[in-house]
Amino acid sequence: MNYNKITIPLISLLIFCLFWEWIVWFNGWPNYKMASPSDLWPAFWKFRWLFLSYGWDTLWRTVVGLSLSIVVGLGFGVIMGFSKTMRIALYPLLVGFNAIPKATVVPVIALMFVGFHDMNTILIVILISFFPIAVSISIGLSTLEPEYKDILLSLGATKFEIFYKIALPKTLPEFFGALKVAATLAFIGTNLMEIIEPHGKGLGHLFDSGKISADYPLMFAVLIALALLGIFLYYIVIMFESIFAGWAERN
């Protein structure tokens, strides 16, 4: 079983790369139109140290931003989950805010706090990924069946006891569902900021350098590196999910 979990994705990856190589070769595309997998390795090797240090920059900014967006999302989710008035009051604001394309917010933030690359990047990650978390928590809490509360309330339990003994654990599966979405969104946030801010660091900055110097294989290599980071973070979330909300999985 475990063997299949590793080999099958590897085989599908190999087939995908072969197909990619073939389609570039078959159409005779030059590498500024579409780089092929065989062009990528030299690009990776040439900038290997930059990939490592910038990859780390992108990763830690994303992880810190995502962690803070959990805090913010949990805060909004709990407020809206427990108070109907707050839910009615905050939903339109949050939905409206979420509807703004974050690419347009990036330059605003970049101008607001010129020079604070790390903070700006983390800020945009929070803005982009707290929404799904807030919504999932608020829905999870507000749809808690009344009987669940009654069994504890009838014993004189406090609101806090009901929250951490029942409401919070019961909401965890929904929370992790949202966290998977948020984790992939977070990378969009980091890279938008890294690409737009001058003199920044991170994979987004490397991508921009590739664009400026017309190094197309480098740009494609950055995309692949981002995909790898995304997969990495996604599976970290899955790992936490199986630890904290594994009970929701049925065999």
Next chain:
Amino acid sequence: MHIELRNVSHEFNLETGSLPVLKDLSFSVPKGRFTAIVGPSGCGKSTITRLVSGLLKPKKGEVLISKEVIKSPRSTVGMAFQNPVLLEWRNILDNVILPLEIVSKNISRETKMKRARELLKLVGLAEFEKSKPSELSGGMKQRASLCRSLVHKPEVLILDEPFGALDAFTREDLWQTMLTLKKQESFTCILITHDLREAIFLADEVLVLSGRPASLQFQLDVKLGDDRKLDDLYTNETTKSLAILRKQIEISQKKIML
């Protein structure tokens, strides 16, 4: 504990106006007795459970437990519902322990586990204490839910149609489990049900409520004694009692129609 309702009236405030559910309802359940309450759908039976557990305050009248007016929830009450509402992330043993975590925070986990195991054994779930609720059948979940409602030795047990969603045979099994629990544990019980046979088999007296707004319409004393068997449900005397109850339900349903 002696439970008493004195001239209780209650209504719900809806957007369309107020909906009276209980009107001048008075009855009492002596200490250690088992009372079943039957009545047409939507007559306010579940409201009674929330009043007795202290989750709801009546608009008029008083609810008393051992001569004391109930103002707020108290730890001496146990509840079980039609939906067993077990916590899916806890195993059966930890589910049963839950009320003890609220009302007896100071006793050791070993003592809690010992008490929970004692009940699980009584209902025949001893081997399933490590199972997750999703691995159990509907009847087994309901057994676990009954254990949870009794684990903290409540003086008052409130059952709101706990067997309503089970198939007929499982239901009869659970009736017998309930009788076992009644013999072993000491509690005063109110059972809300739609099943007249269930009411007669389990209770010492059966109260029939009128249609909404509900008040006490009829009271039947069950003369089956302490040692009950399923066969007792098929005697002439039981059949007569069932017929009387059936007639009373018809009368209370007519009140709703009018």
